[in-house]
Amino acid sequence: MASTKRFLKLAELWPEDALNRSLNLRTVLAEQASNLENKSLTSKLPRPESQVEAIEELLENKSKKMFPLTSRLMEPKGKPTYYKELEEQLTEGPSPPSMWQKVRAFVTNTPAA
Incomplete structure (x- = not known):
């Protein structure tokens, strides 16, 4: 097919x-x-x-x-770097879990976020 x-x-x-x-x-x-x-x-x-x-x-x-997308939309007056920072965070991928998240996951017996 x-x-x-x-x-x-x-x-x-x-x-x-x-x-x-x-x-x-x-x-x-x-x-x-x-x-x-x-x-x-x-x-x-x-x-x-x-x-x-x-x-x-x-x-x-x-x-x-x-x-x-225009620059007016991608750079809002309130926080012009917002979308640029968001894109950087997304391209870097997820960050490893913090020490607190690991301890919490251990105590609650759930996977670390």
């Missing part, structure tokens, strides 16, 4: 999520492709062709090209 091949190709092209490696769109797309191969699940899935087109538009940054 053509949709299955397109889903698998999109899964390969999708960039890795640096913030949440445990839940990645690549694996979701691969699962979607395997669901398309299963005849009983295919009838329950919403239109796979429109899903593929939407994901392709995301990969191509179609909305970003149609609606470019």
Whole structure:
């Protein structure tokens, strides 16, 4: 099926999520492709062709090209460096847990955030 091949190709092209490696769109797309191969699940899935087109538009940054961000929007008067700092934090990835978070996780027997 053509949709299955397109889903698998999109899964390969999708960039890795640096913030949440445990839940990645690549694996979701691969699962979607395997669901398309299963005849009983295919009838329950919403239109796979429109899903593929939407994901392709995301990969191509179609909305970003149609609606470019202006400096007025990206540098608000209240805190002009806000979005630049946010972008830096996102590109660095998650920081390791602090000592307090480790102690709290140990005491409560939960994973450290």
